[in-house]
Amino acid sequence: MDKVIVCIKGVPKPGTVKVDPETHTLKRESAELILNPMDRSALEMAMRLKDKYNCEVVVITMGPPNAVPLLREAYSLGADKMILLSDRLFAGSDTLATSRVLARAISNLKPFSLVLMGLKSIDGETAQVPPETASLLGLPSVTNVKQISVEGEKVIVVRETDYSEEEIEVDLPAVLSVTPYLDYYRPPSFKRMLEARKLDPLILSAQDLALPEELLGLKGSPTQVHSVFEKKIMERGEIWEGSPEELAKRLIDLLKEKEIFKN
Amino acid sequence: MEEIIIAYGEYNNGKLHPASLEILTPLYDIAERLGKKLVLLLLTEDFERAQSLPELKKALCHYVWIVSAPELKDYRDDLYSEVIIELSKREMPYGVFFPATFQGMSLAPRIAGALQVGLCAHVNDLKLEGDNLLMFRPTYGDNIIASLYSTTIPIMATLSLGAFVIKENPFSPQISKYEMPPEFKWQSKMKIRKSKPLIKEPSRLSVAKIVLAGGMGLKTKENLALLRELAKVLRAEVGVTRPLCHAGWAKEEEMIGVSGVSVRPKLYIGFGISGAIQHTLGMENSEFIIAVNTDKEAPLVKMAHLSLICDAGELIKSLLKQLSRESN
Known part of the structure; x- marks a missing residue:
């Protein structure tokens, strides 16, 4: 276990999202970016591996230059290297186009042992990028992982499926998405926070990654938006106003009438 | 070519996940309208047990294909996806769809990546507009829905849980064993060491x-x-x-x-x-x-x-x- 790569994503801070009223696309530049909360789990797992195996942790994000503070946040948690994948050509990427960029950047960092990501982002919520990137890299992927340990050339992970909790032996290297529910998240180190202020990430463009334009961004994305429309809300129903006590009584009477509550 | 539509039938421990039957409802309608056949695809280590599942006799699809091999005993993301990738390359389906279960959401992106095709997540409605299959999901903004389409074939999506109501088939689909080519490598980089059933009640x-x-x-x-x-x-x-x-x-x-x-x-x-x-x-x-x-x-x-x-x-x-x- 020498190198662990963590992919993180900047998501719009809830409440600051501005939507273009014409195109209904997200104005990402206008939004304040925060670290996708679920990526905290991937970073925490990486730091636990660093504590145990003294491995190098490289953190990667794809996004506009305003994602740099997120990389610094990861550095303050213990990441060793920061890489920003940034290019106008990446804009509008769906999960396949995004995975292509990540897979190429990850591949350039060979040799590595593990790639960690959050289970999903709280904006897109597709959870597709970790397995899709693994597939492009020809690597195994395990999703919703809650424990990671290393035995020689294998990693032992515990994942939770819809049916069971499984202990799995996986050949390295592998791509893992980490559960959003860890028992503990370390706070950032103040010393590293100060250090990070003076550090800049390595910035890589499409050209640096030798990726052809037709595979990137909106153009390289096979899923396309056909139209966006507002869903009409049904007519307004009945409105009751009053004190909670009064309303509770009326509601109980209604539930009895509807035979939902019987005493 | 592109004559079939595949729906993933999630089969675990002798049971078919009900979400796999839910997604048949919209897909059957689309298959009928396009003159294609809907295939419910199951992966298992026990063909006999799987084919005798009572739900399959009423499943709303034209065919049930069962891929059976001892290596498919446990759900292993890489091997399962490899089977569906290989099958998709041979059969050239028009679409491959999954319920948005744990398995569906971990398999579909691996397959989409390998086939270099688009994949829509959490689709809660499907509609044909001419020959174009539109997939609906909410998007940014208040009460805004986006309809998406895929420029690549097979069209792929994971469908939202509970979004469709299970309908029974008045006819029984034809159930058969699907043989993988002899050169197919039944290998995986994963080995399940232990499996402990979750004590949590299945969500009602x-x-x-x-x-x-x-x-x-x-x-x-x-x-x-x-x-x-x-x-x-x-x-x-x-x-x-x-x-x-x-x-x-x-x-x-x-x-x-x-x-x-x-x-x-x-x-x-x-x-x-x-x-x-x-x-x-x-x-x-x-x-x-x-x-x-x-x-x-x-x-x-x-x-x-x-x-x-x-x-x-x-x-x-x-x-x-x-x-x-x-x-x-």
């Missing part, structure tokens, strides 16, 4: 008759606990909104919405839920909708059959107090 949310749902308007975790108490009294199931999940108050399996579970109970009561579209698409088919909110202008208040304008936490406390008095 999607089939519940009464659903009490809580949102950020509950304000405190204690109020959510009181909502659970109320649910016990009313024999209801509890659901939550996405922000409550993200706040760590509840687990994902309790999340109602397009990226969670869709519900269609006889009675739905939303406590302190404003009604973001991601949530409302998951409950709009409820028979009777009651909203409890301090904000008269909240979207859920507008769409509800009845709205109670008051603080959700206070109402829950009053309900509990009055109900306990009644039962004494």
